[in-house]
Amino acid sequence: MDRRDKLLGIYSALLKAFGHQGWWPASSRFEVMVGAILTQNTAWTNVEKAIANLRREGLLNLKRFDKISHRRLAKLIRPAGYFNVKAKRLKSFIHFLKESSRGNLDRLFHAPLDRLRRRLLAVHGVGPETADSILLYAGGKPIFVIDAYTKRFLIRHKLARGNPSYDEMQDLFMKSLPRSVELFKDYHAQIVQLGKTYCRKTPRCMACPLRDFKPQGSFSSI
DNA sequence: GTCCAGGGCCTAC
DNA sequence: GTAGGCCATGGA
Numbered sequence: 001m002d003r004r005d006k007l008l009g010i011y012s013a014l015l016k017a018f019g020h021q022g023w024w025p026a027s028s029r030f031e032v033m034v035g036a037i038l039t040q041n042t043a044w045t046n047v048e049k050a051i052a053n054l055r056r057e058g059l060l061n062l063k064r065f066d067k068i069s070h071r072r073l074a075k076l077i078r079p080a081g082y083f084n085v086k087a088k089r090l091k092s093f094i095h096f097l098k099e100s101s102r103g104n105l106d107r108l109f110h111a112p113l114d115r116l117r118r119r120l121l122a123v124h125g126v127g128p129e130t131a132d133s134i135l136l137y138a139g140g141k142p143i144f145v146i147d148a149y150t151k152r153f154l155i156r157h158k159l160a161r162g163n164p165s166y167d168e169m170q171d172l173f174m175k176s177l178p179r180s181v182e183l184f185k186d187y188h189a190q191i192v193q194l195g196k197t198y199c200r201k202t203p204r205c206m207a208c209p210l211r212d213f214k215p216q217g218s219f220s221s222i
Numbered sequence: 223g224t225c226c227a228g229g230g231c232c233t234a235c
Numbered sequence: 236g237t238a239g240g241c242c243a244t245g246g247a
Contacts, residue, residue, distance in 0.1 A: 023228095040229040046244060047228085081227090081244040089230085127230045147228050192228055 003159065004176045010157070010213055011183070014190035017209035018197075021189030024137035026051075029105050031060050032138040036130050037089050038080045049079035062103040066094050089125025096123045109139040117143070128166045136188075142181050144173040145188045149195035157213060 001009070026032045031051065038047045051060075053076040059065050068076075074087040100119060101108040109116070113135065120131035128146070135141040146169045154160035154169055164172075177183060198208040 036228090039227090041227065042229085042243090043227040043245075045227090045246075049245090079244060082229095082242045083244080085230085085242050125230065129229065133228080145228085149228070188228090195228090 003172070006159070006213070007173065007176050010210060011187050011190065013209045013213065014194060015186070018190055018193050021186055021193060023185055023189035024133070026137075028060065029138040030062060030065075033093065033134050034060065034065075034090065036133040036137070037093060037125060038077060038086055040082070040086070040130065042081050047080050050077040053077070053079070062094060062097060065090075066098065085125075092124040093126065096120075105138070109141070113141050113143065116141070128170075132170075136181065136184055140181055142179045142184060144170050144177075144184050146170050146173075147188075147192070149192045150188065152195060153191050157210065 024032045024035065026035055034054065035047055035051060038050050054060050054065075057076060059068060059076070070087050070091065073090065074083045077083050077086055077090075080086060096119075097103050097105075097108065111119075116139070117131055117135060120126050120134060121128070126134075132143050132145045135143050136145055146166050151160075151164070151169060154164065154172065159172060160169060173184075173187070177187070194208075194210065
């Protein structure tokens with residue numbers, strides 16, 4: 001079984017077990033981008049509380065978000081943790097949106113993928129995972145998101161070993177899978193669901209939808 | 223009380 | 236280029 005078949009087989013098994021995940025859970029592209037920064041190293045349940053605060057205050061749009069003070073923003077996003085760090089990062093991101101496209105998201109995402117990714121990575125507080133989450137889930141760009149769940153998944157299923165870099169892991173998916181935005185979106189969401197449900201505390205659980213994919217087969221080097 | 227969550231920045235070496 | 240410290244809340 002080559003890597004493409006194994007990855008597609010795993011996706012098929014996850015989809016059957018969990019159903020479509022419908023990611024990203026947000027009502028606008030702006031909310032996706034705010035959520036992508038708020039969820040850095042943070043449980044999504046805590047991000048939801050912060051998003052709810054911002055929504056209640058009518059701040060989930062660029063114009064109103066831009067006017068809020070650091071102090072008030074930090075207070076509203078407090079449940080998401082690292083609130084001082086994230087308030088600063090959100091402000092930097094809003095500044096980027098204004099400077100790059102005057103807040104016009106259609107114009108922002110009209111840019112070529114590689115160029116836009118480089119510009120996002122230049123924003124303070126936007127690293128590879130956050131940039132790719134924004135590109136895929138807000139921009140509808142075909143790029144695969146790598147996170148801590150994905151890294152554990154790849155190592156556990158012998159698709160990677162050692163300490164693979166972000167780019168290596170991303171290449172592994174993108175060079176093997178069809179270039180489909182919907183597949184990339186749902187595959188990442190399925191991996192997170194798998195990690196939350198089975199693979200963190202009970203890696204050998206016989207109810208795991210991937211039990212038939214475990215250690216069998218040869219190692220696929222990156 | 224301890225551990226961890228849908229990271230990224232900064233500094234030291 | 237990479238290892239380690241730092242940022243912080245809330246649920247298990």
